[in-house]
Amino acid sequence: xxxxxxxxxxYVSCEQAFQPQLExxxxxxxSNNDGCLISRSAEAKALGLKMGEPxxxxxxxxxxxxxxxFSSNYxxxxxxxxxxxxxxxxxxxxxxxxxxxxxxxxxxxxxxxxGDLSKLAQxxxxxxxxxxxxxxxxxxxxxxxxxxxxxxxxxxTPSLEGLLYLNTEQCRQWALExxxxxxxxxxxxxxxxxxxxxxxITAAQLAGQSEGWARKQLGGVVGARLVRELQGxxxxxxxxxxxxxxxxxxxxxxxxxxxxxxxxxxxxAAVAHFASKAAEKLRRQGSAVNMxxxxxxxxxxxxxxxxxxxxxxxxxxxxxxxxxxxxxxxRVGLKRIWEPGGVYKKAGVLLDGLETAGxxxxxxFEPNEQAERRASLMAELDKVNQRFGKGAVRFAAAVPxxxxxxxxxxxxxxxxxxxxxxxxxxxxxxA
Amino acid sequence: xxxxxxxxxxxxxxxxxxxxxxxxxxxxxxxEDHRGxxxxxxRLLLPHPDSTYLVRVMGDSMTGGESGIRDGALLxxxxxxxxxxxxxxxxxxxxxxxxxxLVKRAGEAWFLVPDNPSYPxxxxxxxxxxxxxxxxxxxxxxxxxxxLSAHVRVS
Numbered sequence: 001x002x003x004x005x006x007x008x009x010x011y012v013s014c015e016q017a018f019q020p021q022l023e024x025x026x027x028x029x030x031s032n033n034d035g036c037l038i039s040r041s042a043e044a045k046a047l048g049l050k051m052g053e054p055x056x057x058x059x060x061x062x063x064x065x066x067x068x069x070f071s072s073n074y075x076x077x078x079x080x081x082x083x084x085x086x087x088x089x090x091x092x093x094x095x096x097x098x099x100x101x102x103x104x105x106x107x108x109x110x111x112x113x114x115g116d117l118s119k120l121a122q123x124x125x126x127x128x129x130x131x132x133x134x135x136x137x138x139x140x141x142x143x144x145x146x147x148x149x150x151x152x153x154x155x156x157t158p159s160l161e162g163l164l165y166l167n168t169e170q171c172r173q174w175a176l177e178x179x180x181x182x183x184x185x186x187x188x189x190x191x192x193x194x195x196x197x198x199x200x201i202t203a204a205q206l207a208g209q210s211e212g213w214a215r216k217q218l219g220g221v222v223g224a225r226l227v228r229e230l231q232g233x234x235x236x237x238x239x240x241x242x243x244x245x246x247x248x249x250x251x252x253x254x255x256x257x258x259x260x261x262x263x264x265x266x267x268x269a270a271v272a273h274f275a276s277k278a279a280e281k282l283r284r285q286g287s288a289v290n291m292x293x294x295x296x297x298x299x300x301x302x303x304x305x306x307x308x309x310x311x312x313x314x315x316x317x318x319x320x321x322x323x324x325x326x327x328x329x330x331r332v333g334l335k336r337i338w339e340p341g342g343v344y345k346k347a348g349v350l351l352d353g354l355e356t357a358g359x360x361x362x363x364x365f366e367p368n369e370q371a372e373r374r375a376s377l378m379a380e381l382d383k384v385n386q387r388f389g390k391g392a393v394r395f396a397a398a399v400p401x402x403x404x405x406x407x408x409x410x411x412x413x414x415x416x417x418x419x420x421x422x423x424x425x426x427x428x429x430x431a
Numbered sequence: 432x433x434x435x436x437x438x439x440x441x442x443x444x445x446x447x448x449x450x451x452x453x454x455x456x457x458x459x460x461x462x463e464d465h466r467g468x469x470x471x472x473x474r475l476l477l478p479h480p481d482s483t484y485l486v487r488v489m490g491d492s493m494t495g496g497e498s499g500i501r502d503g504a505l506l507x508x509x510x511x512x513x514x515x516x517x518x519x520x521x522x523x524x525x526x527x528x529x530x531x532x533l534v535k536r537a538g539e540a541w542f543l544v545p546d547n548p549s550y551p552x553x554x555x556x557x558x559x560x561x562x563x564x565x566x567x568x569x570x571x572x573x574x575x576x577x578x579l580s581a582h583v584r585v586s
Contacts, residue, residue, distance in 0.1 A: 018437060020564070021526035086481040131482035131511050133564070419437035420484065 001107040001117060001140055002234070004147040005088060005124070006155065007081075008135045008162075010101035011039035014080045015070050017133035018419045026067040030055055033256045033410035034071055071412035079420040083132050091124060096238040104144055106238045118165040125162060141166040144236045145229035146175070148185040149203060153178055172232060176204035186226050191218055207231050251289070253278040254348025257408040260299065262343045265401065267296065268334055270408035272398035274349045275330040279323040282351055283382055288319040291352040292326060294333035299345045310337040319355045322374050323381070326351075327397050347408075434489030435506075435521060435528045476569050482511040484565065486521060488530055493519070496546020500530065504572045505579060508565035516541075519567040524553075525560045530567065 007013060011029040016022045026047055029039040037053050047065055049058055055069075062069060081100045089095045094106035111117055121138045128136050139150030146166055153175055154164040166172045182192040184203050194217065200206055207230035209217075214227035225235040253274040261267050271294060282289055295311035312333035320326065330349055384393050400406045477483045486506050493500035498519050500506065506521075514520050516535035521528060522543055531543035531553075544552040555561050573579040 020523040020528065020562070023526060083481040090481075127511070131479075133510070417437070 001111070001142060002144050002147040002238075003092075003105040003107055003117075003121060003138055003140045004098075004144070004151040005084075005103045005105060005128075005136050005138050006151050007084065007101040008137060008155065009039055009041055010081075010134070011070075011072060011077055012041045012044075013134045014073070014077050015416055016041070017080070018076075018416070022068055026065055027070070028062070028067055029070045029072055030414070032072060032412075033258060034413055035256065038072065069414050071415040073416050073418060075418035075421045076416070079418075080132055080134060084128055084134065084136070087128060087131055088124070091127075094238050104147065104238055107140065117167070118163060121163055121165070135162070137162040139164050139166075141172070141175075142232045143229040143234045144238075145185050145226060146172065146232065149179050149183075149230075150175055152183060173204065176207050176230065177202055179203035181206050184226070184230065186222070203230060249352075249354060251278050251281050251287075251351040251354070252348060253281070254295075254346065254350075255408065255410060256346045257344065258410045259407065260343045260345055261408060262341070264338060264340070266407050267338075267344055267347060268331060269398060269400050270406070271296075271330050271334050271347050271349060272327050272395065273406065273408070274347065275326050276323050276395055276398045278349050278351050279321060279326050279378075280382065280385075282321045282354075283378060287354040288321045289326075289351040289354055290316045290319040292316060292329050292333065293348075293350040293352065294330050294337065295348050295350075296334070296337060296342075296344050297346040298342055310339070312336045319353070322378055323395060324374070327395060331397070435486045435530055437484060437486050476507050476571075479509055479511055482509055482565075483568075484508045484510065486530075492545040492547050492550040493530060493532075494547050496532075498532070498546050498567075498570065499572070500546065500567075500570050501572055503580070504570050506530070506567045507569040507571075509568045510565035512566040512568070514563045514566050521564040521567065523562040523564050528564065533563065 012027045015027060015029065022041075024043065025041065026043040026049075027041040028037050028044050028049060030036065031038045034055055036055060037049060037051060037058065040049055040051065044067055047061065047067065049061065049067070061067070077100060081097075085095060085097055085103060088103055088105060092105045092107060092110065096104040096106075098104055107117060110120070114120055117140055121140060125136055125138060128134060137151055137154040139147045139152070139154050140163075141147040141150045150164040150166050154160045154162050157164075164175070166175055179202060181187060181195050181200055181203055182189075184206065187195070187206075195201075195206065198217075200209075206227060209227055211224045211227060214223040215221065217223060218226060228235050255270075255274065257270065261270070275292075275294075292314045293311055294314075295309055297309040299308070314329045314333050316325070316329060326349075381393055385391065400408075473480075484507075486508055488500055488504045488506060489502060491502050494502065500519070508521050512518075514533050516533060518533050519530065520533045521530055522533070523529075524543070529543070531545055534542045534544045534552075536542060541555040542552050543555065571579065
């Protein structure tokens, strides 16, 4: 058996956990740069506020109904997510963190020792609520795909009280009939249309198809697996790593600018900043990288014709996690795609081709001694920044020339404090 | 009344050397041969890292009592514990945080009682508007002004 634990309205719930006066009120959280809605309380959903809607569009509605608005506060959400994960890993043998607010659990063999799984899951739900003040829904089923489906129903059906266990054949059949085919995990937009054209509109109808049919219609072995999972045969296991987090295949740091930028030096500093951040992430997980992509984007809503995004991919001679090296390559990449006179809205740096640091392929003529000294320099840099705060020591290339906030920095007008991760950033709660 | 504010929990151990033998004064230390285990304060103060939060108190409604919670004290709050009568709790009353002693009196009557007698106690008459957010397990205060004070309001 597998379970999917999903935090309800996670970002909003994190805010509510530390501001109980928000309970029962319409609350929304905005994406990076205060762009779009990315989390809504039940009350906000009831007002008709939609996921992904741009903030400027819904401003009137928000003012009219006195909706509380927050900028995203990832320091807080990350810490709360880790607390949920930490608790779950203490009660089940294996956990796969699927996203910041969802975990798969492997419940294999637990029933024999611990008894009824729905009772157990009920207890987990209550414990998570008590420890983190975050409500969760749990779906339990023989396969990951069905667990995901059960979770969705648990969330949508108030009478289930946030918990659905597909333990019988009738139960599974009922759940499949309740689920539109486009809501099945792994069915994308493309397949949806195809399935509709063939008259398949529920998950039950899809589960009724043969494996051969699925292989032909839904992209080979992936489709076949999907249908078998719906039929109750597990084809996917947990992809868990030692620390519970997924091991990354690539690292990206991309941001929409707080304001449109057209000065090369400013954009270059922004790209350098993003590259240094990505490099820090890289070193934190002990990896080195041999491919670097830089991209810059113009506004999609502007008057300029496409393409709105230009990118440069660079293959590095030697896998590295050295910020200096990555900055050098990032600048070369940016120069290659820069068009004078363009107005840019967004930029990003992607690091690909991760290798374990210290085990990368060596160049024949590379002076190794220097590489070692550079590695220890980077380690010292990270230590200093860890001790004295993020960005205490930075590369000059990543520092804007003018004083004050970086011109590319995003807006977060409505940000709450990092209540659980920063001494200086304290929230006041009136008693 | 009190104000409470939240501060982070870091789990980096703080190692203190623990000598498990008496060290006679004026005598070469025999402690080298008796070095004990290292003590981790976090293990003592924060046994449940995923359910413990640090909060800071502002106000003096809890001063003077046996809890020793002064203005500016740092509290460890464990949310997995069930509150019993007599516990100091972080309560939510009508959507607002407060720190008080939770006391059960004759029958089923529950009260939020300040340690400082110059503040009024409050009967929990509407349980719907009341919730225990967490149970206070430890109080940290500073005797000599140091780092803790940097985060405390100086009144």
